[in-house]
Amino acid sequence: MFQKTRIWEKSDSPRMDAKFFSSRHDHILVYAKNIDTVEINRLSTTEVPSHYNKTDESGRRYYLKPLRAMGAEDDRASRPTLYFALTAPDGTEILPVRADGSDGRWRWSRERIDENPELLEWVNGRKGWAPYYKIFADTSTGTPPETLWRHEEVGSNRTSKIEMTQVFGGDKSFDTPKPEALVQRVLQIGSVEGDLVIDSFLGSGTTAAVAHKMGRRYIGIEYNGTAYSHCYPRLKAVVDGEQGGISRAQNWHGGGGFKFYELAPTLIVKDKHGNPVISGKYNAQMLVAAISKLNGYAYAPDADVFWKQGLSQAGSFIYVTTEYLTAAQLDDIARELPEYERLLICAPAFDIGLGKRYENINIRKIPQSVLDKCEYGADNYNLNIVNPPELDEEEWEDCEDA
Ligand SMILES: C[S@@+](CC[C@H](N)C(=O)[O-])C[C@H]1O[C@@H](n2cnc3c(N)ncnc32)[C@H](O)[C@@H]1O
Numbered sequence: 001m002f003q004k005t006r007i008w009e010k011s012d013s014p015r016m017d018a019k020f021f022s023s024r025h026d027h028i029l030v031y032a033k034n035i036d037t038v039e040i041n042r043l044s045t046t047e048v049p050s051h052y053n054k055t056d057e058s059g060r061r062y063y064l065k066p067l068r069a070m071g072a073e074d075d076r077a078s079r080p081t082l083y084f085a086l087t088a089p090d091g092t093e094i095l096p097v098r099a100d101g102s103d104g105r106w107r108w109s110r111e112r113i114d115e116n117p118e119l120l121e122w123v124n125g126r127k128g129w130a131p132y133y134k135i136f137a138d139t140s141t142g143t144p145p146e147t148l149w150r151h152e153e154v155g156s157n158r159t160s161k162i163e164m165t166q167v168f169g170g171d172k173s174f175d176t177p178k179p180e181a182l183v184q185r186v187l188q189i190g191s192v193e194g195d196l197v198i199d200s201f202l203g204s205g206t207t208a209a210v211a212h213k214m215g216r217r218y219i220g221i222e223y224n225g226t227a228y229s230h231c232y233p234r235l236k237a238v239v240d241g242e243q244g245g246i247s248r249a250q251n252w253h254g255g256g257g258f259k260f261y262e263l264a265p266t267l268i269v270k271d272k273h274g275n276p277v278i279s280g281k282y283n284a285q286m287l288v289a290a291i292s293k294l295n296g297y298a299y300a301p302d303a304d305v306f307w308k309q310g311l312s313q314a315g316s317f318i319y320v321t322t323e324y325l326t327a328a329q330l331d332d333i334a335r336e337l338p339e340y341e342r343l344l345i346c347a348p349a350f351d352i353g354l355g356k357r358y359e360n361i362n363i364r365k366i367p368q369s370v371l372d373k374c375e376y377g378a379d380n381y382n383l384n385i386v387n388p389p390e391l392d393e394e395e396w397e398d399c400e401d402a
Contacts (some may be wrong), residue, residue, distance in 0.1 A: 004164070011071050011251070015083065025158075025250065028149075028186070033107050033260065036330055039072075039140075040144065040145065040190070041188060041189050041190070041191075042142030042143055042144055042145070042193070042359070043142050043143055043144075043145055043185070043188060044142045044187070047327075051063050052135075052136075052137040054134075060136050060137070061136070061137040062134040062135055062136045063134075063135055064121055064123070064132035064133070065132060065133055065136060066130065066131075066132055067080070067086075067096075067106050067107055067108060067113075067120070067131040067132055067133050068096045068097075068098075068104050068105070068106060068107070068130070069096070069104060069105050069106065069107045069394040074098060074104055074105065075098065075103065075104060075105065075201065076096075076102075076103035076104060076105050077103075078105065079105045080305060082096075082105035082106045082107070082108075082109060083095070083096060083103060083105045083303065084098060084106070084110055084384060086106075086113070086131055088131075089122050089124075089129065089396075090123055090129065092128070092129060094128075094130070094131065094281075096131055096382050097334075102357075103310075106131075107133075109131070109308040110240065113275075113350060117135050119134050120133055120134075121133070121134060130139075132194075135154060139302075139384075144257055145185070145189050150184070153181065153185070154181045154182040154328025155178075155180070155181040155182055156179065156184050156185075156273075157179075159179040159181070159200040160177040160178055160180075160182075160206070161173075161177065162182055163177070163179060163244050163245045164177050164204060165236055166242075166244035166245075167235070167242060167244055167245075168230070168232075168233070169357070174203060174204040174230060175211045175228065176203065176204065177204045177206060178206045179206075179245075180206060180209065180210050180213075180244070181243030181245070181246055181249075183210040183211075184210050184214065184246045187210060187211060187214055188214075191216055193214070193215040193216065194215065194216070194217065195216050195217070195368075196216070196217045196218065197211045197216045197217070197218045197219075197221065198218070198220075198221075199218070199219075199220050199221070199248060200219070200221045202220035202221055202226075202227070202231050203230070203231075204226055204234065204293065205220065205226075205231035205232075205234040205235060206221075207220060208220040208231065208234075208235055208258070209234055209235060209245065210245070210246060210256070212235065212238050212239070212256060213238060213246055213247060213252040214246075214250060226310045232260055232289035235258050235260075237397045238252075238254075238257055239255065239257055239258070240254050241253045241254025241255070242254075252352075262292060264286065265279055265281040265282070266279055266281075267279055267282065267287075267290050267291075267294075267367070268367050276367050277367065278322070278366065279366055281382050285320065287318040287322065288301070288309050288310070291318075291320045291346050291366065292309060292310035292318050292320065293393070295312075295318060295344060295346070295364075296312055297310035297311060297312045297316075297317075297318040297344070298310055298311055305336070306319075306321035307333050307336075307343070307345070310337050312344075314342075315341070315342070316341075316342035316343065317341065317342070317343045317344070317345070318344045318345075318346070319333070319343060319344070319345045319346070320345075320346045320347075320349045320366070321345070321346070322347075322348060323347065323348075324347065324348070325345060325347040325349070325350035325351070325354065325363070325379075326350070326351055327351045327353075327354060327357070328358060329344070330350075330351075330354055330358070330361070330363075333345075333361070334358050334361060336358075337360065337361065338360075339360060339361065340360075342360045342361075342362070343360065343361045343362070344362045344363075344364065345361065345362070345363045345364070346363075346364050346366050346374035347363065347365070347366060348365065348366045348367075350363055350365075353401070359364075
């Protein structure tokens with residue numbers, strides 16, 4: 001599915017610097033991998049749309065739809081049982097007749113008509129009496145979203161700038177923030193509470209902030225300083241119950257939480273001779289976590305046994321060391337390892353023959369053991385390490401100043 005929606009921004013006058021046309025709207029593109037499985041939520045209506053132009057005796061607004069079927073398969077032959085006479089208020093018998101004079105059919109069966117007389121209304125028009133049925137505003141299940149979204153409903157670029165100022169004060173500008181109400185509408189249409197929302201271009205954090213207030217789970221990704229200067233403080237404010245944006249509409253008063261991760265730098269770099277080596281950006285803990293993960297182990301250091309640093313699903317342990325591994329060291333470890341347990345040791349170098357010394361101990365060379373699982377030279381390398389490094393006070397301040 002692919003659809004364009006326009007966000008209309010009202011301004012007092014056209015942009016005078018426009019060379020040809022002054023653009024007054026943005027676009028949202030809607031995609032689906034498979035349109036057959038797409039479900040679009042309808043928007044609940046608090047205001048009754050103007051086409052509900054009639055009011056019954058109890059004040060309920062409704063509009064009338066012809067009882068005669070119209071469109072595809074509206075002829076008698078398609079549904080013969082829905083062709084029958086109804087009695088108009090003046091006693092005349094009325095049959096469903098198509099515009100071309102041929103036999104048509106009703107939308108409802110005779111039983112349904114008999115059971116719901118209060119929903120029928122007769123109109124005496126140019127062509128005589130015709131039955132209609134009532135559609136009430138308060139029983140409608142909401143309206144399908146339309147392709148034109150007005151700034152009164154979803155905000156505009158100006159709204160989002162004001163929202164930014166509310167959250168951050170005047171000193172944190174961001175070029176392309178979206179208004180919260182706009183993202184709220186997108187999430188209303190495309191998700192329900194508890195769904196997972198992802199924004200891989202988080203910018204100032206609007207999607208995450210709105211998702212949080214709307215009870216959605218979310219993942220936001222941002223590779224720039226705004227992750228620290230905007231997303232983090234904004235989400236903290238949301239958790240603390242900030243009252244900007246859609247907070248009032250969502251009856252938001254704070255709560256919940258979020259986790260903030262940094263992607264690890266690339267694990268392997270080339271040295272000056274072009275050989276792959278472990279990046280100097282990795283400290284010991286990061287290295288163990290990374291190599292454990294790349295070998296299929298969960299990082300879980302044992303408080304008492306230094307060589308039990310991670311565990312595989314099959315119940316095997318992993319030990320990662322940056323030191324040369326000698327036969328004597330291996331023998332020490334082997335003495336402590338029961339025969340029924342298995343251990344993988346990753347080391348940069350080791351004595352010849354160690355790999356075959358013990359049946360239940362496997363030894364691999366770093367970095368060769370993980371080379372085929374690595375990317376090179378990218379600082380946003382996609383390796384999720386356990387316990388990512390936290391920024392210290394000074395680094396936070398640097399980010400905030402940025
Ligand atoms: C147009 S802004 C997003 C605005 C955001 N929706 C808001 O309302 O605040 C796009 C953001 O995507 C970020 N970005 C661009 N390429 C990226 C990438 N490959 N990975 C992560 N973030 C990226 C940019 O740094 C920028 O902050």
